[in-house]
Each structure stands twice: as C-alpha cells, then as structure tokens.
Amino acid sequence: MTDIRALEADIAQAADSGAPGRSAWYRLEPAILGTASIAVLLVLWEVLPRLITMSAGTKLFFTTPTQIAGTLWRLFATGTIWTPLGVSASGFALGLGLSIVVGLPLGVLIGRSRTLNAMLDPFITAFNATPRLVFLPLLMLWFGLGLEMKIVIVFIGALFPILINTYEGVRNADKTLINVVRSFGASEWDVARLVVVPNAMPYIVAGLRLAIGRAVLGVVVAEFFGSESGLGVMMVQAAGRYQVDVVFSGLIVFAALSLAMTAMVQVLESRLSRWRPQRAGGE
Amino acid sequence: MQAYISGRNVNLTFRPPNRGPVRALQNFDIDIGEGEFLSIVGPSGCGKSTFLNVLLGLIKPDSGDIRMDGKPLAGPGTDRAMVFQEFGLLPWRTVQANVELGLELKGMSSDTRREVSQPLIEMIGLSGFEGHFPHELSGGMKQRVGLARALATDPNVLLMDEPFAALDAQTRDLMQVELLRIWQTAKKTVLFVTHQIEEAIYLSDRVMVMTKRPGRAKKIFKIDLPRPRDYEMRVTPEFNELKLQIWNELKDEITV
Numbered sequence: 116m117t118d119i120r121a122l123e124a125d126i127a128q129a130a131d132s133g134a135p136g137r138s139a140w141y142r143l144e145p146a147i148l149g150t151a152s153i154a155v156l157l158v159l160w161e162v163l164p165r166l167i168t169m170s171a172g173t174k175l176f177f178t179t180p181t182q183i184a185g186t187l188w189r190l191f192a193t194g195t196i197w198t199p200l201g202v203s204a205s206g207f208a209l210g211l212g213l214s215i216v217v218g219l220p221l222g223v224l225i226g227r228s229r230t231l232n233a234m235l236d237p238f239i240t241a242f243n244a245t246p247r248l249v250f251l252p253l254l255m256l257w258f259g260l261g262l263e264m265k266i267v268i269v270f271i272g273a274l275f276p277i278l279i280n281t282y283e284g285v286r287n288a289d290k291t292l293i294n295v296v297r298s299f300g301a302s303e304w305d306v307a308r309l310v311v312v313p314n315a316m317p318y319i320v321a322g323l324r325l326a327i328g329r330a331v332l333g334v335v336v337a338e339f340f341g342s343e344s345g346l347g348v349m350m351v352q353a354a355g356r357y358q359v360d361v362v363f364s365g366l367i368v369f370a371a372l373s374l375a376m377t378a379m380v381q382v383l384e385s386r387l388s389r390w391r392p393q394r395a396g397g398e
Numbered sequence: 399m400q401a402y403i404s405g406r407n408v409n410l411t412f413r414p415p416n417r418g419p420v421r422a423l424q425n426f427d428i429d430i431g432e433g434e435f436l437s438i439v440g441p442s443g444c445g446k447s448t449f450l451n452v453l454l455g456l457i458k459p460d461s462g463d464i465r466m467d468g469k470p471l472a473g474p475g476t477d478r479a480m481v482f483q484e485f486g487l488l489p490w491r492t493v494q495a496n497v498e499l500g501l502e503l504k505g506m507s508s509d510t511r512r513e514v515s516q517p518l519i520e521m522i523g524l525s526g527f528e529g530h531f532p533h534e535l536s537g538g539m540k541q542r543v544g545l546a547r548a549l550a551t552d553p554n555v556l557l558m559d560e561p562f563a564a565l566d567a568q569t570r571d572l573m574q575v576e577l578l579r580i581w582q583t584a585k586k587t588v589l590f591v592t593h594q595i596e597e598a599i600y601l602s603d604r605v606m607v608m609t610k611r612p613g614r615a616k617k618i619f620k621i622d623l624p625r626p627r628d629y630e631m632r633v634t635p636e637f638n639e640l641k642l643q644i645w646n647e648l649k650d651e652i653t654v
Contacts, residue, residue: 295486298454299500299551300474309499313490390490390531 178359186360187367196349200368203334203346206262207372210269211330218274218326219319222281223307226288226315243279247272247329248336260343269333273326280322284315320384327376331369401465402432402587403453403555408462410448422448423459424612430587432554437590437598439644440608440616441652446591447483449613450557453589454480466555476504479548481561485540487532493543494519494528500551518546521580538569545577549584556581558590562597571629574601578627595644599637600627605644610651617647 157180164179190196225232225239251268258264292310301309312319338347346365353361408426413419422445430436438446451457452464455474464471466478479500480486487496495502497518498511506514519525522542532540541561548556562570578601581588592598598605605619619640623631631637 291482291484291486292488294451294456295480295482295488296499296503297456298474298478298480299503300476301503305503310488313488316490390533392533 175357176359178363182360183363183367187364190361190364196346196364196368199344199346199349202262202265202342202344203338204372206265206269206337206345207330207334209262210266210333211273211326213266213270214273214277214326214330215323217270218277218322219281222278222319223285223311223315226282226285227303227307227311239275239278242271243275247275247333251336251340255341260341265334265337265342265345268337269330272329272333276325276329277319277322280318280325281315284318285311287318288314316387317384320380320387323383324377324380327373327380331373331376335369400431401429402434402467403430403589404428404463404465405449405453406463408449408452408459408464410445410452410457410459410462421612423452423462424614426462426613427615428606430589431603433585433587434604435581435588435590435602436604436606437592437602438606438608439592439595439598439648440613441610441648442593444608444611444651445613446608447559450480450559450589450591453555454478454557476500476551477553478555478557479551479553480557480559481541481544481548483560483563485532485537485544485564487540487543487547489532492529492531493524493535496532496543497546497550499547504551514550515546518550522546522576536569537565538573541565541573542576545580549580549586554587556586556588558588560591560593563593570597575629577601582626595641595648596632599623599640599644600632605640607644607647608651610653616651619644 161179161181164174164177169177221235225235247268250271254264254267258267288311292314293306296306296309334345335347338345339351342348346368350362350365353359353365405426405428408423408428409421410423411419411421426445426449428449438449440446448457452459453466453471455471455478488499491499494512494515497515498506501511501514519528522545524539524542524546527535527539532543535543541564544561562573565573574597588601590598590601595605599621602621605621607616607619608614609616621640623634623636
C-alpha cells in the first residue's frame with residue numbers, strides 16, 4: 116500500500132519536474148539535429164579536399180560549397196541564369212497549370228458519370244501504366260525542342276496524378292450530403308461545387324503534390340535530352356566543360372524550386388483544411 | 399380532414415446492381431393534414447425513410463399517386479425540407495453557411511440570406527457559433543443547425559428522418575421539447591420517422607405503424623393528449639396504454 120503510494124508520488128513528481136524541459140527539447144530536437152547534420156556535412160565537404168592532395172585531373176570533377184555559393188551568386192548577379200531559369204519555370208508552370216485545368220474537371224466528370232468513365236477508363240489505365248518519358252522522342256519530333264515540347268511533357272506527366280486522385284476523391288463523396296443539396300434543388304453543377312469537389316480536396320491536394328514532382332522531372336528530362344535552352348541545358352553544357360560548380364548551382368536551383376512548390380502546397384492544404392478537426396500535435 | 403399530403407397505392411422496388419430486387423413500398427397509402435404532426439414507426443428497413451425521400455422528390459416511385467396541396471409531386475422543391483438522421487451538415491461550411499445552404503441555392507444575396515439565418519440561429523440558441531465548423535459542435539447543436547437549415551427556406555412541410563437517433567437520451571428529450579416549441583410557433587406540417595414509440599406519441603397528433611418490408615400502413619393511432627405537451631404526460635396511464643397498443647401492433651413486424 117505505502118509502496119504504491121510512494122511510487123505514485125514519484126511518478127507524479129517525475130512527470131511534473133521533467134515535463135516542461137523535456138517538451139521544449141522534444142519540440143526542437145528534430146530541427147536542431149537536422150540543421151547540425153547539414154552543417155557537419157558542409158564543413159567536411161569544404162575541409163576534406165584541402166587536407167587530401169588530389170591530382171589536377173581528379174580535381175576537375177570536384178567542387179566545394181564555397182565555390183558553389185560563389186558561382187550561384189555570380190550567376191544571379193550577372194543575370195546569366197535568368198534566361199534559362201525563365202524557360203524552365205515557364206515550361207513547368209504552363210505544363211502544370213494545363214494539367215490542373217484539364218485534370219480537375221475531367222476527374223470530376225469521370226467520377227460522376229458512369230458513361231464517361233467506361234469510355235475513358237481504357238485510355239487512362241493504359242496511359243498511366245506507361246512511363247510518360249517514353250513519349251519524349253515522339254514529342255521532340257512533333258513539337259520541336261522549344262517551350263511547347265516541354266509544356267507537353269510536363270503536362271502528360273502531371274495530368275494523371277491530378278486526374279486519378281480527383282477521380283478517387285469524387286467517387287468517395289458522401290451520398291447523404293449529395294442528397295442534402297439535391298433536396299434543396301441543386302443542379303449537378305451545384306452538387307459538384309458544393310459537395311463533390313470540397314469533399315475530394317484532400318485527394319486533389321495529394322495529387323497536386325505528386326504532380327509537382329512529376330512536372331519537375333519532366334522539365335529536367337526534357338532539358339537533358341534535347342532542348343534549346345533551360346536550366347537543365349545549362350547543367351548539361353556545364354558538365355561537358357567540367358564546370359562542376361555550375362552543375363551544382365543548377366541542381367540547387369531545381370531543388371529550391373521543388374521545395375518552394377511543396378511549401379506552397381502545404382500552405383494551400385492547411386488553408387483548405389481549416390474545417391477539419393485538428394490532429395493531435397498539429398498546428 | 400382535408401389531406402394536405404396524400405399518397406395512394408405507392409409502389410417502389412429498388413433494383414441494386416449485383417443483387418436481387420428489393421420491394422420497399424407496396425400499396426402504401428397515407429394522408430397528412432395541414433399543420434399536422436404525424437409520426438411513422440416501423441421495423442428497420444420497412445421503407446419509412448424511403449417514403450420520406452420520395453416525398454422530398456429524391457426518389458421516384460414506380461407507381462402510385464402522391465399529391466401535395468392537390469398537385470402531383472414533381473421533384474425537389476422549397477415547399478419541403480428534410481432534417482437528416484446523421485445531421486447531413488457540410489463539414490467544410492460554418493454554422494451560418496450551413497443554415498443558409500437552401501437560400502444560397504435559391505439564388506438569394508448574402509445580405510438577404512443573413513437576414514433570414516440570423517434570427518434562426520438565435521432561435522436554435524447558437525448565437526456566437528455562426529463561424530464554427532460542424533466538428534466543433536456537439537451532436538445536439540449539430541442537429542439544431544440541421545433543423546434551422548430546414549426551416550430557413552420556410553417550407554410548409556418538414557420531413558424528419560430519425561433526426562434524434564444519433565443523440566444521447568437527455569439531449570434527445572430536450573430536442574423533442576424544442577421541436578414542439580418550434581412546430582407550435584411555425585405551424586409546419588411534420589412527417590416524423592422514428593424507432594422510438596415514446597417519442598412518436600409524445601410529439602404527434604397521429605402515429606402510423608408500418609408493416610415490415612415491403613412497407614404498408616398497418617394501423618394509425620390518434621394521440622388525444624392535450625397540447626402543449628409536457629414531460630409529465632409521459633408517465634400518465636393514457637400514455638402508457640398507447641405505448642402498449644402501438645408496441646403490440648409493432649412487435650409482430652419485428653424480426654430479430
């Protein structure tokens with residue numbers, strides 16, 4: 116009896132005194148460890164080449180973080196990067212935009228109409244099962260090496276995640292809620308606007324996240340294998356001239372673009388899910 | 399009594415894909431007077447909710463004649479509104495936007511909508527909760543929003559599909575009182591579907607017992623308890639006698 120009491124008191128005390136300090140560390144731990152490991156890696160990368168003697172030939176293939184930072188700065192300061200960046204970004208944005216404009220309504224339509232679904236399903240299944248990049252040679256033939264080809268390759272890459280996710284979300288719509296709006300005389304358009312699309316929004320956002328990845332991939336591959344200009348072209352040409360720092364600069368810009376887009380989707384997601392119960396530990 | 403809503407020989411069979419046909423309603427007859435509160439009790443799956451959906455205009459019967467105010471029923475309309483069992487609130491809409499749903503679909507401007515929704519939200523005791531989302535409300539509050547939404551378009555007929563079934567017993571009792579209060583002031587015709595005999599007696603002018611599927615009207619009980627009803631009536635001998643009679647009609651229809 117006394118033992119249990121003592122034990123309970125101990126636990127209570129431990130929980131009391133330990134909790135606040137632990138929770139602050141607990142919250143910050145991942146961020147601190149993440150930043151620290153990046154910092155360690157960068158320092159090692161910077162220092163090691165200075166400690167190891169390499170032949171001039173080997174040195175050709177390496178660069179250091181400070182060198183990359185300098186090159187990035189130069190590329191932006193002199194403005195050399197703006198043209199290729201603009202080309203890549205337009206291909207990405209236009210292709211992705213087009214895939215949203217087409218994929219979202221089409222996903223809603225095939226989700227709502229059995230007829231359309233039966234008609235289009237074979238195409239969608241076949242297209243989706245094929246790696247979209249195998250169309251690249253054809254697209255280069257048909258659309259050339261300019262912006263149009265890039266838009267099309269991005270479009271067909273990003274279309275299916277959006278289309279298929281929208282479709283799944285639409286199929287998942289709550290029948291009762293559809294009846295609710297119908298009972299107020301809602302048209303099929305009202306049903307889509309008021310119930311089906313809001314209900315599918317989490318699916319659509321997840322599809323968008325996937326689509327962004329596919330879109331970036333589309334831009335990169337199109338530019339690696341045959342384009343007139345773009346960040347990828349800049350990287351390939353730099354690699355041919357052993358300008359490893361320029362290659363890394365392109366890589367960093369691509370990574371930054373992807374991260375920025377993902378962050379935008381996250382903002383969109385949290386704005387769209389204000390009506391949801393907050394998960395434990397969420398914002 | 400002149401029937402405000404009448405159904406004659408209503409037949410309805412569901413034909414779900416991959417399964418055999420299900421006869422939901424067979425030669426179903428009903429008469430509801432204007433301003434009347436009529437409850438339907440019946441075994442699960444007897445077609446009582448189906449009939450509400452027919453009246454709402456969401457399901458077309460295979461045959462039969464359904465009239466409202468002398469005119470044949472044609473599709474959904476703002477003269478009828480439903481209070482749904484699981485509330486049926488759009489989870490991404492605030493309390494106010496949910497209440498205003500029907501008004502919005504009628505094409506009303508947001509200012510006019512607000513003029514209608516504000517007093518209703520006040521009436522259901524949710525002032526200050528206009529901006530809340532459904533997940534932030536209790537079951538009783540949600541169903542009051544469902545009720546306000548149904549009343550917003552000022553329908554003549556209120557269809558209620560086991561509206562209090564998802565609530566706990568105490569909340570349910572309070573909601574019944576609230577519903578009677580609203581019914582007495584708003585003077586709506588109410589068709590109320592429930593599993594609870596006591597609830598049906600307490601609220602209604604008449605209680606219809608339905609047979610098991612395919613559903614027909616088996617017997618109708620007139621409830622002569624005085625209005626306004628109060629909670630004490632539930633323990634009177636007349637009340638219990640009615641309860642027993644209705645149960646005796648109903649129990650033969652129930653298979654466990």
